[in-house]
Amino acid sequence: QKEVEQDPGPLSVPEGAIVSLNCTYSNSAFQYFMWYRQYSRKGPELLMYTYSSGNKEDGRFTAQVDKSSKYISLFIRDSQPSDSATYLCAMLGYGGATNKLIFGTGTLLAVQP
């Protein structure tokens, strides 16, 4: 079993829809949770991060962490065609001093105009 599970999609939605992207994990030692966005043929870039449980909002994006369920989510409101990308969740693994991230496999999102 992988430490981090993520549905690979693809997920196709119409412009303006609310998108929900999710990851589950098995290691209760994870404390930092991140979402990276990767456009086609580009490197990933950090979109949002949260520490421990709770919600964090940034514009149209909301990141949610439920440590009791070992479940994290990224919500995108009023989705735009420019949001079409692969979204990777990432979590900071044990051995935090070495800053090793554990990534999900990524979910491919397509927002149709």
Place this chain on the structure above:
Amino acid sequence: NAGVTQTPKFRVLKTGQSMTLLCAQDMNHEYMYWYRQDPGMGLRLIHYSVGEGTTAKGEVPDGYNVSRLKKQNFLLGLESAAPSQTSVYFCASSYPPLAGWSYEQYFGPGTRLTVT
């Protein structure tokens, strides 16, 4: 600032050939990483470095070697390429985790390697 750059962008190798991938960063980051990205497998850490002159193994180090002779550069070597090493390789860099919120890793654009 250029951020993280990778050379080359594309490469095709024959089985058994060797090559070196170069990563350079201009953000004065202490930490640097090499990942490979394969369909259905996500990003997997190959090797990483926590400072000039240091390297350590990641999740999938076999068949690869690395060197960090200068703080701004991190080299990934394939001594004898195999078809299983066909992948997209990403370099990343970051500040040390003790420097406040510094868990963000900055990624390069990637190198697409095909081994035939």
